[in-house]
Amino acid sequence: MSATTDEQPAARNEVCLAGRVSSAPVERELPSGDRVITFRIVMARERSPMTSKSRQVSDWVDCAAWGGRVRRTVASWKVGDCVELEGALRRRFFRTAAGTSTRVEVEVLSARCVARGG
Numbered sequence: 001m002s003a004t005t006d007e008q009p010a011a012r013n014e015v016c017l018a019g020r021v022s023s024a025p026v027e028r029e030l031p032s033g034d035r036v037i038t039f040r041i042v043m044a045r046e047r048s049p050m051t052s053k054s055r056q057v058s059d060w061v062d063c064a065a066w067g068g069r070v071r072r073t074v075a076s077w078k079v080g081d082c083v084e085l086e087g088a089l090r091r092r093f094f095r096t097a098a099g100t101s102t103r104v105e106v107e108v109l110s111a112r113c114v115a116r117g118g
Contacts, residue, residue, distance in 0.1 A: 015086065017106065020041060023040040024079050025039040027071070035071065036065065037071045037074050037075060038062065038065075039077065040062050040063065041061055044058055062105040063107075064092075064108065065108040070108050073112070074111055082117070084111070085112075087108045
């Protein structure tokens, strides 16, 4: 931030992940009529000062594909496929039988399959 201006630093919400599909993509139609494909990927956990004493060896992330092109791409993915994706973190609110709920997920903006699982 410059000492001579009141400008705020640019906000940034970018996610870049590479991992394996751990739950098959599922397409749903929402009450709004929008279509979304949701899936989960798992990534090996790299050691860091925060994780050095943890026995957990992987992390998983829920993902949602909203755009037509990216939905077509991820629809063909299978559990075990190695994939790369880019997107943004989103907090989504929705209604359940128990009331309003929330979830943080990655909104997938671009994606590709690097290798088929087997």
